[in-house]
Amino acid sequence: MNLPIEIVLNAATIDYVTATWKDLSVADGIITVGERYSFPWKKLFDKSKQIAVAETQAAPTITVGTPVPGTEYFFYVSQWIDGTLEQHRISVTAATATPADLATLIDSAVDVIAAAGGGSRLKATSAAVGNVVTITSEAGYANLTVSNASSSVLALGGVAGVSAKNAGADLLAEGVKDSFDGTLPTAGASYTSYELSLMLPKGNGGFNGQTSDQEHTLKLYVDESGIPSAHFIADLDNLLNGLDALNNTVTGLVSELLAV
Numbered sequence: 001m002n003l004p005i006e007i008v009l010n011a012a013t014i015d016y017v018t019a020t021w022k023d024l025s026v027a028d029g030i031i032t033v034g035e036r037y038s039f040p041w042k043k044l045f046d047k048s049k050q051i052a053v054a055e056t057q058a059a060p061t062i063t064v065g066t067p068v069p070g071t072e073y074f075f076y077v078s079q080w081i082d083g084t085l086e087q088h089r090i091s092v093t094a095a096t097a098t099p100a101d102l103a104t105l106i107d108s109a110v111d112v113i114a115a116a117g118g119g120s121r122l123k124a125t126s127a128a129v130g131n132v133v134t135i136t137s138e139a140g141y142a143n144l145t146v147s148n149a150s151s152s153v154l155a156l157g158g159v160a161g162v163s164a165k166n167a168g169a170d171l172l173a174e175g176v177k178d179s180f181d182g183t184l185p186t187a188g189a190s191y192t193s194y195e196l197s198l199m200l201p202k203g204n205g206g207f208n209g210q211t212s213d214q215e216h217t218l219k220l221y222v223d224e225s226g227i228p229s230a231h232f233i234a235d236l237d238n239l240l241n242g243l244d245a246l247n248n249t250v251t252g253l254v255s256e257l258l259a260v
Helices: 099-119 170-174 225-240
Strands: 003-010 022-028 032-034 037-040 043-048 057-066 072-081 086-092 123-131 131-138 144-147 156-158 189-200 213-223
Touching: 003 189, 022 144, 022 225, 043 225, 057 099, 057 144, 072 099, 072 156, 086 099, 099 123, 099 131, 144 156, 189 225, 213 225
Parallel strands: 003 213
Antiparallel strands: 022 032, 032 037, 043 189, 057 131, 057 156, 072 086, 072 144, 123 131, 189 213
């Protein structure tokens, strides 16, 4: 298994403007990105793209109807925390027939779970306003849901969380680094990423001094900030799909050059 090849292109250094267009070129059927890695387009057999996604904190709600005193009511809270799915049964017994009273009990029960283990088992805060309890996920832990209420007295709803994707700080934490010049992602930036699966030689001789095709993975991270980056991303999308570039027509990034 070959290690992935990583290329990081930051907005401050990306060279893709009218005068040069250096960071993306095509010649004799070969695509070159970042002026440092080339591959034959015909050797590309799979590709995926992920744009940056901003995090949306989960804020599920429990709206309490009229409870029956002495009756147990429960539901489940689930959250992914550092790769582990934590699940909790939130159970309370109604002391009165007042919805707000039961909401207060639910709020307290969630707070107890959130405080357990130094906050390691539930990364969220809870608040009760009238008969509605809102559980809000902490930053970085948006994958939180409520489910399986024991009774129609507990109506589940609210805002679904969305986990961040391709934030520069997260890529840094994952250890992303350019395989050629050591460039690191910028902490405050957002990236579009590509994962390209290629059948390329490995050995001596042949393309890039190698022979015997093996699967290689190219991971490309492009800072989304600025017009040069936007033009680069649009043109790369087209080239990977065997189409002409939209922006750089000066240096002939056209599909005919891919099919050599």
